[in-house]
Structures are given as structure tokens and as C-alpha cells.
Amino acid sequence: MAEIACDVCVIGAGPGGYVAAIRASQLGLKTVIVEREHLGGVCLNWGCIPTKALLRTAEIYGYFQHAKAFGLKAENVGFDLEAVVERSRKVAGQLSKGVGGLMKKNKIQVIDGAARLAKSTNGAGAPLVKVKTKNGGEETVRARHVILATGARARTLPKAGLEPDGKFVWTAKEAMVPDAMPKRLLVVGSGAIGIEFASFYRSLGAEVTVVEMLDRILPAEDEEISKFAEKQFKKQGMTILTGATVEKLEKNKQSAIAAVKKKDGKTEKVEADRVIVAIGITGNTDGLGLEELGVKVEKGHVVVNEWLETGVKGLYAIGDLVGPPWLAHKASHEGVICVEKIAGLNTVHPLDVSKVPGCTYSNPQVASVGLTEAEAKEKGYKVRVGRFPFVGNGKAIALGEPEGLVKTVFDDKTGELLGAHMIGAEVTELIQGFGVARTLEATEEDLFHAVFPHPTLSEMMHESALDAFGRVVHI
Known part of the structure; x- marks a missing residue:
């Protein structure tokens, strides 16, 4: 089997990976990108974009509920959950296809499959990229530079019974394609992901309880803004429990019952039709062969320097894989920095994360x-x-x-x-x-x-x- 030779091989085609690949191609570097699931990654397919489509529906539905305030009449307004989800999936599909078009436009070779790194056969240069393709074959890519952009996945709490099961306990992915509209929803975690889903389902009429272990919701935000947000969400009918933890989750045939330890030490039972776990993410480091190469991983994320270098010659990492802030635009910017440094541009600067905006698309x-x-x-x-x-x-x-x-x-x-x-x-x-x-x-x-x-x-x-x-x- 012949090897594929290139200047840059990117593993992962999310917002970090595909942008890195495009910039590399723009700079005249022969580029290959490997993706095991969908072009566009989690962001375009199961994250940023489809959630915004859902939230837009909730926003418009909210306007209908207050039509009278605008001098309008709208009676017996309802929603078709299946159609709401279908629109969201169509939006995601359209953009994923768009990424495929960008790959062709920039003459980037796409390999559909799962990649694993191996030591270079001559002991020098970047690691080899071994790919098990979706059609059952194998490919080997020898690149001068390899960029890991494999993203991250949701953290879970299996000890408390908060292991996603696709039925009662959801991650963000299941929450985007609900099998039914929950009448009662428990959201564990009040960062951007948790609050966005809490806002979506509350807007459509669900009784929503949010549990946050820290002393305020949206804990990464300014305290004054967090307090303002909590006041608005409570006004909308949400129940918010801060300084609280889910100690145990039990399931019956129809629902899940959470034992929530509150800040006063008392335990409250919260029954819900569905539970969304949104307690953060951890990098997709498994199965890449990082241990054999000696790549340093801490707290589920690959350790890099300001130029996104891992410490292994010719190997870089960007985006959610290397840690917070876990944002698509931060990943894209890191991809550009990484590639421009590889290309030797003297205008490139390390990323100052204090200049990266963060957004939560709740109401x-x-x-x-x-x-x-x-x-x-x-x-x-x-x-x-x-x-x-x-x-x-x-x-x-x-x-x-x-x-x-x-x-x-x-x-x-x-x-x-x-x-x-x-x-x-x-x-x-x-x-x-x-x-x-x-x-x-x-x-x-x-x-x-x-x-x-x-x-x-x-x-x-x-x-x-x-x-x-x-x-x-x-x-």
C-alpha cells in the first residue's frame, strides 16, 4: 500500500481542523485532512449551529406568546417538535456539505476514517498517521507536520447515576433530537450548554430545574451578569438550585428521580422526564496513540506551548483538545496561528485568550x-x-x-x-x-x-x- 505524502495532515475536520487545513492550502502547503464522522465536527453537526436553529424556533415561539404586546393576534399557536428538530438537522446538513465544498475548492484531500499516530519509521520527523477508512481499508499518511484537532466530548458522572443512556439521561446530542417533549426537565450544570438547553425547553413549556454545584449560574461570567441572568430565568419560571449537587439518580419506567443535596445540606427529590448532563467536556485523546509517542496529557487535554506544539517533533494540537475556552472560534484562530507558524510567517502572534469573546444564546x-x-x-x-x-x-x-x-x-x-x-x-x-x-x-x-x-x-x-x-x- 502506497503512502500519501503531504506537508500538513490535520486530524479532525471541526472548526479548528478544517480552518487549519484551508489556511495551510492557502499558504501553498499540500494538505490532507482526516475525519472519522462528519465534516464540520461537533460544532456544525451537533453543537453550535443546530442548537442555534432550535433556539431561533424557541425565540419565535416566544414572540407568538406575547403577540398582544405588539398589537398582533395569534391564537392557538403550537409547535411540531418533529418539524422543529428536522429544521435544525437540515441547517446542520447544509453547512456540513458546505465544508466539503470548501475542501474541494482548496484542493485538500479528505480521508474518511479514524486516525492513529505511530512513530516515524526513520525515527525523525512528525509521527505517521495510520487511518482505518470507513470502507474498511487502511491508509498511511506521511506528513512533515501533523495537527491534532479531534475536539472533545461531554463529561459524565457515572457514580451518581448520571451516565447518559439515550433515554432518560441525555448529553447535548440527545437533547438536540428529542424523542418526545419532556414535561419536566432537569439540567445538571449551568454553563453555556446547560443554560441554552434549559432556555430552549422552558420556552417550549417544559418545567425546568437547573442544578449548579457552584454558588451561581454561568460561573465563568461576571458575577453581576450571572445574578441578572438568574433573576430573568426565574421570572420565566425556571427553578435554579445553586451550591447544589446531584448525589444519586434513580430511574423507573416513566421518569428519573434525582437526590439533590442543596447548599443548606438538605436533600431534595427532583423528578424529571429527562435529565441533561452539561458539566463540561474532556478532550478526545483516546485511541490516538499519544501515550506511545510520549505526548503529555493533563486533565483530559493535550498540553501545548503558545505555538500549539506538543513537545513531539512535528506534532501540534488545537481547539477543545487543548483546553478552555472551549469555543469554535478559538479553535479556528488556533488553527490559523499553528499553520502560519509552521509556514514561517513573521506576522503571527500567540493567542491571548482574554481577547476571545464568549456567547450564550439563551433568552x-x-x-x-x-x-x-x-x-x-x-x-x-x-x-x-x-x-x-x-x-x-x-x-x-x-x-x-x-x-x-x-x-x-x-x-x-x-x-x-x-x-x-x-x-x-x-x-x-x-x-x-x-x-x-x-x-x-x-x-x-x-x-x-x-x-x-x-x-x-x-x-x-x-x-x-x-x-x-x-x-x-x-x-
């Missing part, structure tokens, strides 16, 4: 970039904090979306924008303005002099910066 949406107020203070900054409420913005009121907040954190000494935190309608679209500001190392003066169009939600970004320095206009 209300949550978005942030940079340091929280607490983190900035812990780092020794004397801070100036600005806030602007949605209720003070004309566009938000016109949209019927007066509940929300924009918060900015500045260095008092230099005026540098250290962080921005937002909750409310469309903040996942607004946050990139602050992301660009962070990348450009913008100060308060830069934001003061920027002209924001009226009437838009973006005006609140301007007002929040003004508020931090005692110059706010509209409150």
Missing part, C-alpha cells in the same frame, strides 16, 4: 470578552466600571426588549478597556465591537470618539463607556 442572551470586574481587581487594577441598562435605549424599548445590561471595566490609570459583559437581546452580535476594541487595545477615549449609529442597541456600548468616566448621557 436573554449573554456575551462577554476580557476580564470580569473581580478578575481585574484580583490582578491589581484600580478599575472604573460603567453600566447602561437596556431600558434606557430607544431601540431596545421599540423591540420590546427592555430587560438587559451592558457593563464595561476599564483600567483607571491608562483607560484601557479590560473587559465587557452584556446580557439582553442580540448581545451575542454586539460583543464583537468590544472584541475589536480589546484587540486594538482601545482606551476610553477611543470609545468616546467612536460614532455609534442611532437608533441601535450598540449605542448602549458607547453609553456604558461614558458611564465609567462620569459622562453618561441617557440615564
Whole structure:
């Protein structure tokens, strides 16, 4: 069997892998990509994209419930769960096919199969890539550089009975293709994934209980934003238990019963038709042959340096596989950095994760970039904090979306924008303005002099910066 020779071999065709492959091809490097399941990875097929399709349905359904407030009449509005899921799957399928088209356009050879690494036969250079193809064959790829982009999978808690079974206990994958609409849903974990599913199912009428072991939901967000979010979710009818853990889960023929230990030490029984486990993810390191090569793995993630190098010659790793933040856009950016470093470009810079925006597409949406107020203070900054409420913005009121907040954190000494935190309608679209500001190392003066169009939600970004320095206009 002949070997396939190339400059770069990427293992995994998710947002990190396929973007790395495209950039490598753009730079004139002969590129091969190996994917064992679907082009586009979890993000396009079972994560970012199909969940947003589901949440869009929930958003529109929510508008129907409040049609009267907009002067409209909408009676006996319902939903077809099967059709909702079908639309989500079609959206995912369309984008996955699009990635295939991008591979052809950029002349990237795609191998459908599962890859495993082996030591180079001559003892030098990058590891060999051995692929068991979907058609039962085998391929060997000899590349000068190998990039691991195998992503991650959901963590589980089998000791507590929270092992996904596809029936009562779901991971995000099962939650995207429900066999039935649960009347009662228990969500374990309140990060972005857990909260998005809690929001989706609550919007469609399920009784939702969220259990979070830490003292607040969305624990990676600024504390003020977390508290605002919890207030809004409770107003929608969610039950939220923080400082709580599921100690045991028992199942009967119709439901699951969780023993939840609350922060006061008491145990509460929570019965649910379905349970979603969303307690984080761990890297897909199994079956790659990393141990034999001596690749360092810590806490389920491959250890790399600032250039995504593993310590094994010619072997790199990017994306969820190397740890947080577990975001598709972070993976894509790392893929570009990795390839441009390989190609010897002198314009490449290591990734500063404090400049990576994070988004949660719940109702209300949550978005942030940079340091929280607490983190900035812990780092020794004397801070100036600005806030602007949605209720003070004309566009938000016109949209019927007066509940929300924009918060900015500045260095008092230099005026540098250290962080921005937002909750409310469309903040996942607004946050990139602050992301660009962070990348450009913008100060308060830069934001003061920027002209924001009226009437838009973006005006609140301007007002929040003004508020931090005692110059706010509209409150």
C-alpha cells in the first residue's frame, strides 16, 4: 500500500481542523485532512449551529406568546417538535456539505476514517498517521507536520447515576433530537450548554430545574451578569438550585428521580422526564496513540506551548483538545496561528485568550470578552466600571426588549478597556465591537470618539463607556 505524502495532515475536520487545513492550502502547503464522522465536527453537526436553529424556533415561539404586546393576534399557536428538530438537522446538513465544498475548492484531500499516530519509521520527523477508512481499508499518511484537532466530548458522572443512556439521561446530542417533549426537565450544570438547553425547553413549556454545584449560574461570567441572568430565568419560571449537587439518580419506567443535596445540606427529590448532563467536556485523546509517542496529557487535554506544539517533533494540537475556552472560534484562530507558524510567517502572534469573546444564546442572551470586574481587581487594577441598562435605549424599548445590561471595566490609570459583559437581546452580535476594541487595545477615549449609529442597541456600548468616566448621557 502506497503512502500519501503531504506537508500538513490535520486530524479532525471541526472548526479548528478544517480552518487549519484551508489556511495551510492557502499558504501553498499540500494538505490532507482526516475525519472519522462528519465534516464540520461537533460544532456544525451537533453543537453550535443546530442548537442555534432550535433556539431561533424557541425565540419565535416566544414572540407568538406575547403577540398582544405588539398589537398582533395569534391564537392557538403550537409547535411540531418533529418539524422543529428536522429544521435544525437540515441547517446542520447544509453547512456540513458546505465544508466539503470548501475542501474541494482548496484542493485538500479528505480521508474518511479514524486516525492513529505511530512513530516515524526513520525515527525523525512528525509521527505517521495510520487511518482505518470507513470502507474498511487502511491508509498511511506521511506528513512533515501533523495537527491534532479531534475536539472533545461531554463529561459524565457515572457514580451518581448520571451516565447518559439515550433515554432518560441525555448529553447535548440527545437533547438536540428529542424523542418526545419532556414535561419536566432537569439540567445538571449551568454553563453555556446547560443554560441554552434549559432556555430552549422552558420556552417550549417544559418545567425546568437547573442544578449548579457552584454558588451561581454561568460561573465563568461576571458575577453581576450571572445574578441578572438568574433573576430573568426565574421570572420565566425556571427553578435554579445553586451550591447544589446531584448525589444519586434513580430511574423507573416513566421518569428519573434525582437526590439533590442543596447548599443548606438538605436533600431534595427532583423528578424529571429527562435529565441533561452539561458539566463540561474532556478532550478526545483516546485511541490516538499519544501515550506511545510520549505526548503529555493533563486533565483530559493535550498540553501545548503558545505555538500549539506538543513537545513531539512535528506534532501540534488545537481547539477543545487543548483546553478552555472551549469555543469554535478559538479553535479556528488556533488553527490559523499553528499553520502560519509552521509556514514561517513573521506576522503571527500567540493567542491571548482574554481577547476571545464568549456567547450564550439563551433568552436573554449573554456575551462577554476580557476580564470580569473581580478578575481585574484580583490582578491589581484600580478599575472604573460603567453600566447602561437596556431600558434606557430607544431601540431596545421599540423591540420590546427592555430587560438587559451592558457593563464595561476599564483600567483607571491608562483607560484601557479590560473587559465587557452584556446580557439582553442580540448581545451575542454586539460583543464583537468590544472584541475589536480589546484587540486594538482601545482606551476610553477611543470609545468616546467612536460614532455609534442611532437608533441601535450598540449605542448602549458607547453609553456604558461614558458611564465609567462620569459622562453618561441617557440615564
